Amino acid sequence: MRNKYSAIYHDIADKIVHRIYPVGSYLPSETQLSQLYGTSRETIRKALSELLINGFIQKIRGKGSIVLNLQRFNFPVSGITSYKELNRSLNMHSKTEVLCIEDRHVPVEKFDYQTTEALPATYVARLRKIDQDPIVLDRDYILKSVVPHISHAVAADSLYDYFENKLGLTISYATKTITVEHPSVEEKKWLALNEYEDVVVIRSRTYLEDTTLFQFTESIHRPDKFNFVDFARRQKIS
Amino acid sequence: MRNKYSAIYHDIADKIVHRIYPVGSYLPSETQLSQLYGTSRETIRKALSELLINGFIQKIRGKGSIVLNLQRFNFPVSGITSYKELNRSLNMHSKTEVLCIEDRHVPVEKFDYQTTEALPATYVARLRKIDQDPIVLDRDYILKSVVPHISHAVAADSLYDYFENKLGLTISYATKTITVEHPSVEEKKWLALNEYEDVVVIRSRTYLEDTTLFQFTESIHRPDKFNFVDFARRQKIS
DNA sequence: TAGTGGTCTAGACCACGAT
DNA sequence: TCGTGGTCTAGACCACTAT
Numbered sequence: 001m002r003n004k005y006s007a008i009y010h011d012i013a014d015k016i017v018h019r020i021y022p023v024g025s026y027l028p029s030e031t032q033l034s035q036l037y038g039t040s041r042e043t044i045r046k047a048l049s050e051l052l053i054n055g056f057i058q059k060i061r062g063k064g065s066i067v068l069n070l071q072r073f074n075f076p077v078s079g080i081t082s083y084k085e086l087n088r089s090l091n092m093h094s095k096t097e098v099l100c101i102e103d104r105h106v107p108v109e110k111f112d113y114q115t116t117e118a119l120p121a122t123y124v125a126r127l128r129k130i131d132q133d134p135i136v137l138d139r140d141y142i143l144k145s146v147v148p149h150i151s152h153a154v155a156a157d158s159l160y161d162y163f164e165n166k167l168g169l170t171i172s173y174a175t176k177t178i179t180v181e182h183p184s185v186e187e188k189k190w191l192a193l194n195e196y197e198d199v200v201v202i203r204s205r206t207y208l209e210d211t212t213l214f215q216f217t218e219s220i221h222r223p224d225k226f227n228f229v230d231f232a233r234r235q236k237i238s
Numbered sequence: 239m240r241n242k243y244s245a246i247y248h249d250i251a252d253k254i255v256h257r258i259y260p261v262g263s264y265l266p267s268e269t270q271l272s273q274l275y276g277t278s279r280e281t282i283r284k285a286l287s288e289l290l291i292n293g294f295i296q297k298i299r300g301k302g303s304i305v306l307n308l309q310r311f312n313f314p315v316s317g318i319t320s321y322k323e324l325n326r327s328l329n330m331h332s333k334t335e336v337l338c339i340e341d342r343h344v345p346v347e348k349f350d351y352q353t354t355e356a357l358p359a360t361y362v363a364r365l366r367k368i369d370q371d372p373i374v375l376d377r378d379y380i381l382k383s384v385v386p387h388i389s390h391a392v393a394a395d396s397l398y399d400y401f402e403n404k405l406g407l408t409i410s411y412a413t414k415t416i417t418v419e420h421p422s423v424e425e426k427k428w429l430a431l432n433e434y435e436d437v438v439v440i441r442s443r444t445y446l447e448d449t450t451l452f453q454f455t456e457s458i459h460r461p462d463k464f465n466f467v468d469f470a471r472r473q474k475i476s
Numbered sequence: 477t478a479g480t481g482g483t484c485t486a487g488a489c490c491a492c493g494a495t
Numbered sequence: 496t497c498g499t500g501g502t503c504t505a506g507a508c509c510a511c512t513a514t
Contacts, residue, residue, distance in 0.1 A: 003502070029480060040504045042280075045481085058410065058449050061481050062512035066449055172296065180418065180438055180461035196434035198461055200418055211296050211304055223418035223436055241483065267499060278485045283500085299500050300493035480512075490502075 008037050008047035016056050016067055026064040027057065094135075098155045099125040099190070106141045111203055111216050112177070120144040121216070124155045127190055134191050137220040146214040169208055176204035178228075183220070191222050200226045246275050246285035254294050254305055264302040265295065332373075336393045337363040337428070344379045349441055349454050350415070358382040359454070362393045365428055372429050375458040384452040407446055414442035416466075421458070429460050438464045 015021045028036060033044045048065060051057045057065045104123035108115055121141040128136040140159065142150060147167065154162045163169045183191070183199045191199065200221040207213050253259045266274060271282045286303060289295045295303045342361035346353055359379040366374040378397065380388060385405065392400045401407045421429070421437045429437065438459040445451050 005502080031480085040506095042505090043503060046502090048481095055411070055413075058445075058447075059481065060448055060512090061510070062479080064480060068449065173293070175293075178416075178464075178466040180436065180464055198418065198436050207296075209296075210298055211306065226416075226418055228416040243483080269499085278487095280486090281484060284483090286500095297500065298493090299491070300498080302499060477514080478512100479514105481510090483507100483509075485507080486505100488502100488504080491500090493497100493499075495496080495498105 004037075004039055005043050005046040006050070008033075008039070008044065009050045011037075012047065012051060013054075013056055016051075021067050023067050023069045025067055027067065029064055094128055094130045096156060097127045097129065098152060099127055101125075101150065101152060101155055103144075104141065106143070106216050110218070111205060113205065113216070122147065122150045124150060124159070126155060133225075135222055135225045137187060137190050139218040139220075141216040143214050146208070146212060169214070172207055172209045172211075174204045174206040176202055178202050180223075187220050191220065193222065198223055242275075242277055243281050243284040243288070246271075246277070246282065247288045250285065250289060251292075251294055254289075259305050261305050261307045263305055265305065267302055332366055332368045334394060335365045335367065336390060337365055339363075339388065339390060339393055341382075342379065344381070344454050346454075348456070349443060351443065351454075360385065360388045362388060362397070364393060371463075373460055373463045375425060375428050377456040377458075379454040381452050384446070384450060407452070410445055410447045410449075412442045412444040414440055416440050418461075425458050429458065431460065436461055 012021070012027065021027055027033070027048075030041050030044050030048070033048075034041045037044065048057065048059065051065075052059060055068060058068055059065045101122065101124050104121060106113075106119040106121050108119065119141075121143050124138075124140045124142070126138045126140075127134055128138065142159070146169070147163065150159070150162075160171065164171060179201050180198050181201050183193055183197070187193070187199060193199070200223055202217075202219040202221070204217045204219075205213060206215040206217065250259070250265065259265055265271065265286075268279050268282050268286070271286075272279045275282065286295065286297065289303075290297060293306060296306055297303045339360065339362050342359060344351075344357040344359050346357065357379075359381050362376075362378040362380070364376045364378075365372055366376065380397070384407070385401065388397070388400075398409065402409060417439050418436050419439050421431055421435070425431070425437060431437070438461055440455075440457040440459070442455050442457075443451060444453040444455065
């Protein structure tokens with residue numbers, strides 16, 4: 001929020017959410033906005049391009065920037081968002097149950113990660129419930145080389161909050177894959193699955209700002225509760 | 239390619255792909271690059287931020303831009319990419335079989351689209367096969383108000399190619415949802431599914447540059463063949 | 477013709493990392 | 496201290512849309 005352009009981004013996003021700029025209307029022009037906020041046009045453009053990327057607006061050359069009808073929920077798949085943040089922002093009434101914390105090596109084959117060395121990690125298994133229904137089984141492997149120890153209290157609250165606000169780590173990007181698989185006996189049990197039901201598995205590797213790999217995550221979703229919403233822009237393959 | 243910054247983007251991306259800038263190495267600094275390409279630093283920065291978004295590099299303040307180990311395939315889910323483009327870029331040996339072309343109204347409830355009016359469209363059902371195996375069943379509804387007619391030849395080749403290069407439409411963005419569902423009898427038949435197997439369904443609404451909605455698509459994926467790869471950057475919910 | 481967004485420039489100052 | 500990327504400016508020219 002300390003940058004001009006992100007302050008402007010949040011201000012405009014807020015006005016779109018609160019219908020001060022209604023869906024289908026045009027924002028003030030870039031030159032008008034630069035006068036409004038007392039800044040240069042390039043700075044306004046930086047804010048607008050963030051709004052564009054996040055699906056708030058569509059820019060039309062020669063006409064202006066039009067407000068889109070967005071109903072994105074940004075489920076965890078589409079970005080890197082912690083479960084706690086999601087819970088808060090969507091007003092879900094969910095609970096997290098910590099099933100297990102112990103030291104384990106990362107099962108690298110599962111994550112399609114090629115290495116010859118063993119990766120010591122803290123293994124955390126957690127079950128996410130909404131209204132008593134089990135929805136997601138999360139299994140995290142956090143590398144010991146980056147985070148030596150994780151307490152039960154931290155796992156019950158939020159790993160990301162701990163990493164970012166207590167340890168000062170900056171989480172930057174992740175690669176993830178989504179597949180449909182047959183559940184293990186254990187998964188069947190925790191997620192209360194019927195016979196023959198498949199599960200959706202999201203596996204990701206998460207990296208810090210300095211490109212250090214520090215976390216492997218496996219999220220097992222109940223098929224009937226899985227719903228991933230995305231906003232995408234066209235980009236030709238070249 | 240006619241802009242400086244996208245020319246520079248492609249040039250650097252190419253050099254990364256061909257290991258002229260190897261994984262783990264630093265790119266020349268922004269000032270060096272601006273001298274190299276004979277341009278201003280802001281233009282270089284625009285090219286670099288594209289590389290950042292697409293997962294080619296990671297910028298580290300005070301140090302430089304480091305080349306990432308990317309193995310993204312960008313399956314259709316993560317962006318808006320036509321099947322033909324994918325096929326070409328991944329060297330898959332796939333075939334498309336046109337099952338049906340006819341006039342239908344869009345089943346708007348399925349797409350969670352609220353409207354009271356009927357939407358006349360051309361319905362196109364196509365089956366995608368790789369090595370004789372049916373992988374995806376695509377059902378498209380293309381609004382008559384934007385594209386009055388679609389021929390069998392076009393459907394067999396590429397709708398996107400036709401829209402963009404023949405009709406001059408500019409496809410801009412889409413909203414999509416991914417769910418797991420029980421297949422219909424028809425879907426079971428076309429995708430040669432075993433008893434009890436679920437399918438992955440991707441439903442999207444696609445828009446033009448001027449925010450005109452013009453296409454609804456339903457893609458039914460065989461669960462064992464579904465694999466979605468993504469690259470995501472951290473963005474806190476605020 | 478006037479207004480819009482798209483590109484590009486040359487320069488400035490700052491925050492951060494390495495030395 | 497020096498070099499890196501991050502932010503910001505004031506201005507320029509272009510392509511497109513509307514009238």
